[in-house]
Each structure stands twice: as C-alpha cells, then as structure tokens.
Amino acid sequence: MDITLSQCFIAVDDHDKALAFYRDVLGLEVRNDVGFEGMRWVTVGSPDQPGVEIVLEPPLADPNASAADRKAMSELLAKGMLRGVIFATGDVDGTFERIRDAGGEVLQEPMDQPYGVRDCAFRDPAGNLLRFNQRKAG
Numbered sequence: 001m002d003i004t005l006s007q008c009f010i011a012v013d014d015h016d017k018a019l020a021f022y023r024d025v026l027g028l029e030v031r032n033d034v035g036f037e038g039m040r041w042v043t044v045g046s047p048d049q050p051g052v053e054i055v056l057e058p059p060l061a062d063p064n065a066s067a068a069d070r071k072a073m074s075e076l077l078a079k080g081m082l083r084g085v086i087f088a089t090g091d092v093d094g095t096f097e098r099i100r101d102a103g104g105e106v107l108q109e110p111m112d113q114p115y116g117v118r119d120c121a122f123r124d125p126a127g128n129l130l131r132f133n134q135r136k137a138g
Helices: 015-023 065-076 090-100
Strands: 007-011 029-036 039-045 053-057 085-088 105-112 117-123 131-136
Touching: 015 029, 015 039, 015 053, 090 105, 090 117, 090 131
Parallel strands: 007 053, 085 131
Antiparallel strands: 029 039, 039 053, 105 117, 117 131
C-alpha cells in the first residue's frame, strides 16, 4: 500500500497575518489562494516538500455551520485549544532565533527531549501551537 500525506489543515482567523507568518517568517511558498462563499483558503508548503500542503482555513470551514458553532470554534482558536503542527528542521536553534526575532510568541525555548529530539514551540498569529524539532544524532 502506498500512502503519503497530501494536505493538513491549520485554522486561522486572519489570512493576511497568517501569510505574513507562514510565508515571510517560515519561508513556506504560497501555492493557492481561493475564496468561496465569504471564506478563504490559502495553501502553503515547503519548497522541499512539493507533495505536502498546509491549508490555512477559517476556524470552521463549513458554509452551512451555524453562527453559534462558528463563534465556538473562533473562541477555541483564540484560546489556542485547536490542534497544533510539528515541523522538522535541521537547525532548531537557528529556526528558534529566526522566529523569535520576527516577533513569534515563544512558548518553549530549544531543549533536548527524552524522546530523541531537540525542539522549541511557538504560537502562530491565530494562537495555534507550532513545534519545531530536530532529531538528535545517534
């Protein structure tokens, strides 16, 4: 069986702020920018992974969702309670410095973890948890 990851989704409340972070700070390329029924989806990805895309979508990307459900999802996003994403990097300390220097909200400075990685953590402009890890040699 041949299965690979194609897309994953990150909820954002402001696509322009998200683009400034994911494109300008993290260096991901914009692959698509689509509007539909008052919503917007922006697809970004690493130039090193052309087959994997991250879709930056509204907190509740369902045109049939109720106003109450949209409000609830927006509140969860604002609290940072939606799922996060883990990125891999070859230089976690350099990545940390770049994101911190660009104004990223630091949650954890780089540290060695007992499960074989050195990692750090930030919140994106919408409040999502983002971890950046580097596998330890050996």
